[in-house]
Amino acid sequence: MASIKKAADAFTREASIKRHLRKHLAVLGFQKAKDGSLVLPEGGKEVVRTLHSAQREERLREAQGFVASASTKLLGKLASGADVVPSRIRPSLQRVSSGTWESDLFRLVALSWSVPVSVGFGRRIRYLVWDESNGKLIGIAAIGDPVYNLSVRDKLIGWSVEDRGARLVNLMDAYVLGAIPPYSSLLGGKLVACLLRSRDVYDDFAKIYGSTEGVISGEKKKARLLGITTTSSMGRSSVYNRLKLHGVDYFRPIGYTGGWGHFHIPEELFSEIRDYLRSIGHPYADKHEFGDGPNWRLRTVRAALDTLGFKQDLMKHGIQREVFLCETASNSLKILGGKSGSPKLDSLLSAEEVGALAVERWMIGRADRRPDYQTWTREDFLNLLAAHPVGVATTVARKTAR
Incomplete structure (x- = not known):
C-alpha cells in the first residue's frame, strides 16, 4: 500500500508541474514550434521585460x-x-x-x-x-x-x-x-x-x-x-x-x-521542480555548490524536463x-x-x-x-x-x- 501511495503521489506531482509549466509559458506568450522548441512573440525589448516580469514580481513581493x-x-x-x-x-x-x-x-x-x-x-x-x-x-x-x-x-x-x-x-x-x-x-x-x-x-x-x-x-x-x-x-x-x-x-x-537559459522559469516553479527531484532522489535537487557544474540551475531544470518527458528545447527561449x-x-x-x-x-x-x-x-x-x-x-x-x-x-x- 505504501508503494502504491508513493507512486500515486509522484504521478500527481508530475502532473502538477507539467500543468504549471505549460500554463506559465502560455501566459508569457510562448508558442510551441513543430520541433518542440519555443517561439517568442514579437515585440522587441518590451517582450523581454514581459518574459522577466514573473520573476521580477516574485522578488519584489519577497x-x-x-x-x-x-x-x-x-x-x-x-x-x-x-x-x-x-x-x-x-x-x-x-x-x-x-x-x-x-x-x-x-x-x-x-x-x-x-x-x-x-x-x-x-x-x-x-x-x-x-x-x-x-x-x-x-x-x-x-x-x-x-x-x-x-x-x-x-x-x-x-x-x-x-x-x-x-x-x-x-x-x-x-x-x-x-x-x-x-x-x-x-x-x-x-x-x-x-x-x-x-x-x-x-x-x-x-x-x-x-x-x-x-x-x-x-x-x-x-x-x-x-x-x-x-x-x-x-x-x-x-x-x-x-x-x-x-x-x-x-x-x-x-x-x-x-x-x-532558465530565466523564463520563475522561482516558485523552480522550487516545485526541486521538490519533485528531491522526492525521486535526484542529486541535482540540492547540488548547488560551486564546482558541481557550470550552471546548476540550468542543469537542474534540464534534469527535471528530461525526467518529466519534456524536450530540452523548452530551455531555448x-x-x-x-x-x-x-x-x-x-x-x-x-x-x-x-x-x-x-x-x-x-x-x-x-x-x-x-x-x-x-x-x-x-x-x-x-x-x-x-x-x-x-x-x-x-x-x-x-x-x-x-x-x-x-x-x-x-x-x-x-x-x-x-
Whole structure:
C-alpha cells in the first residue's frame, strides 16, 4: 500500500508541474514550434521585460519589507535632476562590503532593474558609483565568476576545454551594471561600464583574488584580471555601443549567445521542480555548490524536463543576447590564449581619470541636448520598485506636461 501511495503521489506531482509549466509559458506568450522548441512573440525589448516580469514580481513581493525600510533610510542618497550639474559631475568608485548600509543601497537599486539582477556566483566584487560633487549615487556595478560555457568568448580566445579550465580564473563577468535616473538620462550607463576598466578594479581583484585556489581543479593559481565579459539583457545594447575613450575599447562586441537559459522559469516553479527531484532522489535537487557544474540551475531544470518527458528545447527561449568583452591589458587575449608574459597595462587609467573622460565624452553634451533629466525627482525612484513600473521616459514626459 505504501508503494502504491508513493507512486500515486509522484504521478500527481508530475502532473502538477507539467500543468504549471505549460500554463506559465502560455501566459508569457510562448508558442510551441513543430520541433518542440519555443517561439517568442514579437515585440522587441518590451517582450523581454514581459518574459522577466514573473520573476521580477516574485522578488519584489519577497522584498516588500526591505524596500519599505531601505527606501525611508536611503532615498536621500539618490539625486533629483536639480541636484546634478553635468559639468561638475565627479565620479568615484566605492567597493561594497556585506552587512553595511552601502550593501542595502546596492540591493535597493538592483531591485529597480526591469530585468532581475543575479546575486552573483562564486567570487564577487560590488561597487557603488558616486558623484562626489553632490554626494549622490550615479549607479552600481558588480563583477562575479564568469559563465563556464560561453562559445563566442572561448572561440575568440582560442580555448580548448583544458585551456578554459586552466585560465578562466583570470576572467570575471559584469552581472549588473548601470546608472539610475537622472544620471541614466545623461548616458551614465556608459560611464559606469567604463569604470570597470580601471586600475582601481584591477587592483581590487588582485588584492582579493590574486592568490586563489581553483574550486574545480583545486590548484593554486595566480589570478590576474585580464578581462571582463558582460551580456546585454535586451538583445542589442546601446550602452556598449561605441564604448571607447581616447581610442581605447572599454567593451567591444564579440558575438551573441545561443538563446538558451532558465530565466523564463520563475522561482516558485523552480522550487516545485526541486521538490519533485528531491522526492525521486535526484542529486541535482540540492547540488548547488560551486564546482558541481557550470550552471546548476540550468542543469537542474534540464534534469527535471528530461525526467518529466519534456524536450530540452523548452530551455531555448530564443533571446540571443549580445556578448561584450573588456580587455584590461593590451595583451590580454595573448595571455589568456597561453602566451607567457606580464599584462601590458599602459592604457589602464584610474577610476578618477576614466570618470573625467566619460563625463566629458558623453554626459555634458547629452545634458545640453536632453535637459528633461532636470524634471526627475528622487521620489520618482519609488515608481521603479513597482511590479509594473512606469518607464522613466513616460514619467519625465508626464511631469513635463503638467
